[in-house]
Amino acid sequence: MKKVIAVLLMASMCMATLMGCGANGGGKQEVYVYNWGEYIDPEVLNQFEEETGIKVIYDEFETNEIMYPKVEAGAAVYDVVCPSDYMISKMIENDLLQKINFDNIPNAKANIGAQYYETAKEYDPTNEYSVPYCWGTVGILYNKTMVDEPIDSWSVLWDEKYKDNILMQDSVRDAFMVALKLNGNSMNSLDEAELNAAKDLLIEQKPLVQAYVIDQVRDKMIGDEAAIGVIYSGEAIYTQRENENLEYVIPKEGTNVWIDSWVIPKNAKNVECAEKFIDFMCRDDIALKNFEYITYSTPNDAAKALIEDEDIRNSEIAFPDLTKYNNLETYVYLGEDGDALYNELWKEVKSK
Amino acid sequence: MNKKILSAPYLLWSVVFIIIPLLMVFYYGLTDKSGAFTLENILAIATVEHSKALWLAIKLSIESTIICLILAYPLSMILAKLNVNQHSFIVFIFILPMWMNFLLRTLAWQTLLEKTGVINSILKTIGLPGINIINTSGAIILGMVYNFLPFMVLPIYNSLSKIDKNVINAARDLGANGFQTFLKIMLPLSTPGIISGITMVFVPALTTFVISTLLGGSKILLIGNVIEQEFTQTGNWHLGSGLSIVLMIFIIVNMLITAITDKDGEGTML
Numbered sequence: 155m156k157k158v159i160a161v162l163l164m165a166s167m168c169m170a171t172l173m174g175c176g177a178n179g180g181g182k183q184e185v186y187v188y189n190w191g192e193y194i195d196p197e198v199l200n201q202f203e204e205e206t207g208i209k210v211i212y213d214e215f216e217t218n219e220i221m222y223p224k225v226e227a228g229a230a231v232y233d234v235v236c237p238s239d240y241m242i243s244k245m246i247e248n249d250l251l252q253k254i255n256f257d258n259i260p261n262a263k264a265n266i267g268a269q270y271y272e273t274a275k276e277y278d279p280t281n282e283y284s285v286p287y288c289w290g291t292v293g294i295l296y297n298k299t300m301v302d303e304p305i306d307s308w309s310v311l312w313d314e315k316y317k318d319n320i321l322m323q324d325s326v327r328d329a330f331m332v333a334l335k336l337n338g339n340s341m342n343s344l345d346e347a348e349l350n351a352a353k354d355l356l357i358e359q360k361p362l363v364q365a366y367v368i369d370q371v372r373d374k375m376i377g378d379e380a381a382i383g384v385i386y387s388g389e390a391i392y393t394q395r396e397n398e399n400l401e402y403v404i405p406k407e408g409t410n411v412w413i414d415s416w417v418i419p420k421n422a423k424n425v426e427c428a429e430k431f432i433d434f435m436c437r438d439d440i441a442l443k444n445f446e447y448i449t450y451s452t453p454n455d456a457a458k459a460l461i462e463d464e465d466i467r468n469s470e471i472a473f474p475d476l477t478k479y480n481n482l483e484t485y486v487y488l489g490e491d492g493d494a495l496y497n498e499l500w501k502e503v504k505s506k
Numbered sequence: 507m508n509k510k511i512l513s514a515p516y517l518l519w520s521v522v523f524i525i526i527p528l529l530m531v532f533y534y535g536l537t538d539k540s541g542a543f544t545l546e547n548i549l550a551i552a553t554v555e556h557s558k559a560l561w562l563a564i565k566l567s568i569e570s571t572i573i574c575l576i577l578a579y580p581l582s583m584i585l586a587k588l589n590v591n592q593h594s595f596i597v598f599i600f601i602l603p604m605w606m607n608f609l610l611r612t613l614a615w616q617t618l619l620e621k622t623g624v625i626n627s628i629l630k631t632i633g634l635p636g637i638n639i640i641n642t643s644g645a646i647i648l649g650m651v652y653n654f655l656p657f658m659v660l661p662i663y664n665s666l667s668k669i670d671k672n673v674i675n676a677a678r679d680l681g682a683n684g685f686q687t688f689l690k691i692m693l694p695l696s697t698p699g700i701i702s703g704i705t706m707v708f709v710p711a712l713t714t715f716v717i718s719t720l721l722g723g724s725k726i727l728l729i730g731n732v733i734e735q736e737f738t739q740t741g742n743w744h745l746g747s748g749l750s751i752v753l754m755i756f757i758i759v760n761m762l763i764t765a766i767t768d769k770d771g772e773g774t775m776l
Contacts, residue, residue: 197667219738219739220738226741268669282630318638324724358727364723365641365722365724365725366724367723377620379622421759470606494740497739497740497742501727504555504724504725504731505559
């Protein structure tokens with residue numbers, strides 16, 4: 155008797171869990187989206203739901219590295235994800251993505267500039283797996299009231315004058331990118347001597363750094379908490395709106411040009427809805443809405459043409475003329491051993 | 507039999523949410539990427555970065571446990587002396603902040619302590635020099651003490667309030683002065699509370715990674731941070747689990763000490 159009840163109890167609990175997963179089978183359409191934090195105009199999601207009747211289940215991540223294990227482990231099944239360049243090549247290499255049928259996403263080819271697909275070949279050689287969503291550079295944001303000299307080099311982040319006034323990015327690749335570029339090396343270097351030199355540079359810098367942060371660079375710079383910060387170009391326009399003393403520069407030693415793109419994971423359940431979602435995101439009026447809300451540069455040329463404010467349309471921060479800068483690179487996936495080496499060195503920096 | 511049926515849901519709960527995850531930690535901790543048995547993940551604690559992070563975590567959590575004890579004991583004595591109406595009000599005030607999310611309270615400290623934060627702005631307006639402890643180990647200790655102090659106060663207060671007033675009166679009758687009464691009567695009788703308080707502060711302080719990230723500016727790497735990074739950033743669950751097992755050993759040692767000193771099982775939490 156005792157056992158029977160226990161078994162029944164177990165069975166009913168299992169049923170409950172199973173039913174919870176399977177409920178989306180009948181009738182209502184859904185799309186599971188996994189995107190960067192604060193990387194979309196929430197109004198756009200509502201509009202998508204109204205126009206298509208597809209319900210959006212929306213989750214956010216803070217770094218590519220946090221996103222990857224979740225998609226890999228299949229703990230949560232997403233239909234659309236928005237990783238960056240090097241992470242896309244890692245996902246292609248590890249067979250986590252499916253090819254996108256561009257016939258179902260007409261806006262992708264019509265509205266997005268051809269040069270972005272050209273750049274995308276660095277991580278998606280055949281342009282079959284990803285649709286560019288946002289792009290930009292990484293640079294230095296500084297407060298004109300706290301910095302007198304003109305800034306044009308990463309070396310300012312090693313200037314004793316700004317001790318406790320420097321904000322660094324708390325992510326492996328971005329931190330090493332700064333040090334590698336300052337040493338004149340490639341930011342995709344796998345040369346141990348170069349990487350050790352970069353590590354030593356970062357250790358040397360540590361006493362000057364106020365904090366290692368990611369999204370908080372924005373709020374801290376707006377709040378006059380620090381004089382100099384390493385930041386993504388998309389945040390720069392927003393911070394300038396909030397604090398007019400801030401200025402953004404692309405350092406002369408070169409930097410990272412990145413592209414975040416929509417991809418469809420291999421295990422996606424609602425591919426059709428995913429295609430509709432990506433197509434919707436590529437519509438010019440929607441891309442414009444997103445640009446105005448998140449201020450990250452859009453690769454959507456049709457949307458750019460719709461921007462009314464001429465200053466923004468010609469802004470060097472939002473749409474820099476990349477031919478003017480040297481040594482711009484895009485991250486590539488370094489392979490498992492390369493990743494492990496970077497992580498090892500970064501841990502050494504952080505524990506000093 | 508009835509009792510057993512009633513306990514089934516709890517049994518199921520502890521199997522699904524405690525035993526199985528624990529087994530998974532051990533599985534990951536004792537295997538490498540190919541699934542073969544290895545002790546490497548556990549021995550990895552000996553590397554310079556890991557042992558330094560562990561040592562720093564132990565040091566900071568011992569310091570904050572001592573500070574908590576020094577602050578909590580006198581407070582508990584005052585609480586225990588008050589009459590029922592007064593003390594329940596003060597205990598209530600003490601528990602009130604715990605109704606708010608722990609993360610939010612720690613974030614609030616960040617805003618308070620920042621260079622341009624609330625405390626420094628006030629100090630500046632009244633012409634005093636500012637304090638600069640944000641992003642230092644001092645700020646981490648402050649965060650730990652603030653967050654875990656109630657866990658020290660409540661068990662000590664509980665064991666003190668259980669002491670029979672007649673025992674204390676008897677001591678005084680027999681000629682013990684205030685200090686002797688404290689040393690010979692109150693302190694020994696409240697030891698279970700102290701031990702339980704120490705465990706409840708030390709263990710979460712040892713494993714925290716949120717406080718050190720938020721108040722230490724990610725500049726101070728504690729063992730909790732290393733483990734968190736292995737799971738979220740590096741994606742090496744094996745190493746993360748191996749280091750967790752090492753951390754578990756320290757916690758078990760701490761609990762054994764508790765169990766030995768607290769033979770009567772009086773060290774109840776609340």
